[in-house]
Amino acid sequence: MAVVIGGVIIIWLGLTMGAAGLRWxxxxxxxxxxxxxxxLLAVLETVLFLLFVPGTALLPPSWGWPMAGGLVAAAWLINGAVAGLDWHRNRPVKESPATE
Structure with missing residues (x-):
C-alpha cells in the first residue's frame, strides 16, 4: 500500500510543483x-515507475511489475484527465453563423 500511496504522491507532486514553479x-x-x-510528465513518471518500482524491497518480488503497471496506468489517467479538463475549459469555441 505504501508503494501505491507513494506513487500517487509522486504524480500529484509532479503536477502541482510543475505548475507552482512555472507560476513562480x-x-x-x-x-x-x-x-x-x-x-510529458506522464512519460517521465512512466520511466521512473518502470525503473524503480519492480526492484523495491517494499513489495514481494511477484508484485513488482503489476504494481509498476498500475502506477503507470494511474499516471496516464491522472495526467490525461488534467490535460483533458484543461482542453475542455479552454477549447476554441466555434463561432455560430450570424443570422440577419
Missing amino acids: LAVELHYPARLAAPV
Missing part, C-alpha cells in the same frame, strides 16, 4: 504546451 517564474504556457505538459 512567471512563465505562461501557450495552449498547446499546456496540453502537452501533463502528457
